[in-house]
Amino acid sequence: MELTGAEIAIRCLQEEGVEYVFGYPGGAVLFIYDALFNQEKVKHVLVRHEQAAVHAADGYSRSTDKVGVALVTSGPGVTNAVTGIATAYMDSIPLVVISGQVPTSFIGEDAFQEVDAVGITRPCVKHNFLVKDAKDIASTLKKAFYLAKSGRPGPVLVDIPKDVSNQKVEFAYPPVVNIRSYHPEKHGDVAQIKRAAQLLIEAKRPMIYAGGGVVLSDASKPLTDLVRLLGAPCTNTLMGLGGYPATDKQFVGMLGMHGTYEANMGMQNCDVLLAVGARFDDRVIGNVAHFASVPRKIIHIDIDPASISKRVQVDVPIVGDVGHVLGDLLAVLHSSKQKPDAVASAAWWKQIDEWRSRNSLTYKNSNELIKPQYVIEKLYEITHGEAFVTSDVGQHQMWAAQYYKFNQPRRWINSGGLGTMGFGLPAAMGVQLAHPEAQVACVTGEGSIQMNIQELSTCKQFHLPIKVIALNNRYLGMVRQWQQFFHGNRYSESYMDALPDFVKLAEAYGHVGIRVEKPSDVEGALREAFARKNDLVFIDFRTDSTENVFPMVPGGKGLSEIIFAEDL
């Protein structure tokens, strides 16, 4: 049967089992919206800005392991989507973004709402396509979903000109996809896995450093088994939180710029480091030369060969899917007659516990001023550590990462790589749609929330009872913190003047708003918010405006060159 390109595009989404498309209509996608209108399988979520469409699809994907889908029009539609696409690219999130394009005969003529979508997105997608004939739509979308999800995941953009979406051709969804130039490695090299096992079992001071790859590969179970088998300490990156249970005694907290003392010291003092689905980025290991200045053997498991030995030279590279490789590594260790050295292990843990006893995350609570850390601790308590928590970017993000103990993967949803302010609320929409019954909290600041505040309207339309936890300190807090530490207290443009009344704002959008100004009211407000199961509640916590995130490894410093709260 002959279908239009638009109908084919929607049929492809149905074939892929797509539940939600996040989008915003416009001239170049009118035929696609028409095709959406005529069916019920794929539900459309109308956002209020295209950036939010992509973030919502992204949040949906991060919380489910499915491919997120966004649909935007040509020109400004796709340029607005770019921040969302770049966000997903940096964190390796599988998305398919469909953008409309001006009709093929208009391309290159600076037509109304024309932009070179493939060119503009090229550096921030895993791959992209311009479809010039409707007969290629089905095979292109099939490839797009396959590319997005396989190997190192990432966003894929498919640009469809308006005339192509109205062209009629025969439809057949290809059952398989074959790309001759693309064969991601699933299984790691057996000899390398054996070498890794040998190093780990003979290690006196082993350390396991696990990142977002563990979450993306759904490898928490084998990771946890491995950590327990080795009796080694485990740290997670910002992207990896929840990949290993945070309340487990072998967990030493997050590492990096705002990591715990024990995690960062463990990284610098171990003799064998196993990096799993992590990429040694600048916020994680600080100064590369300092990091490399101590002798240790490094084993690195990653799906992306280009991530291995990019910043840090490693001894045992293993390219493969993290879950598969960990499974194989466990099998080798189980069959080995050797056991980890118990005496060395006891000495290593004694040292770690000594670092731990420094309690690097302690903060001085107050009866007068609301401490942001206290709000997160209460949020953790009240939600029993089981909520999905999205965040924006800045101090609140670090506090959420430090004080909310994630025991499960895919519960902590934040923009780690790109650091996109405005991510939290739209991401929470995707999470809440994917998990209608779950508690979803968006931890944000008064700066970040205003970057996509319009989405409160989307939340109203789709009845999304998200709890917005705004840590309002009247400053772009992380900027202010750096200005205090490194720019002589000159708070250049980091004070947020003329803030809206967030309670009234929430009410104007049809939601519930609560303002909290006293520490004694924090718990009550949170309880009330979560008791309102069907309402979006926006809590404006007026927090201590001078609070800083500690510990801190300043930019360019080594992991053991840490500033503690009491140092200032």
Add this chain to the structure above:
Amino acid sequence: MRHIISLLMENEAGALSRVAGLFSARGYNIESLTVAPTEDETMSRMTIVTRGSDAIIEQIKKQLNKLIEVVAVVDLTDGDHLERELMLVKLRAQGEAREELKRMADIFRGRIIDVSDKTYTIELTGTGSKLDSFLQAIDRGLILETVRTGSSGIGRGDRILKL
């Protein structure tokens, strides 16, 4: 160090810009880049001459391999290989210089492919350094125009890059 990297890639619109974009986005340098379709018209072959430390060259190869449209990547500098570049050079050829330039072209095994009463156009192939030497051997004032293709490379003997 200087490296010559050969690529086989899908002969598709935009593939070249993905490669060029990768080099500029990641701050790698390109000394020269040549590309044309192969005998299999679905595929193009590209030769890139670049410079960098071992670690950077390793990254360049990995990043190139990551591009979906790249089918194969080989660093020709890893083994024996041949390298040729074509140059067309237009020279002012009048009076005494006319004879002298013809002699120089012969010495460098170049061919005069166009003649006018004032000019010669010489075609010369060889390694980049041979082409450089030719230009150095000529009085600068006589050089009117040069155009070079950049290097193309191929492995020696049984070293074959084919799908």
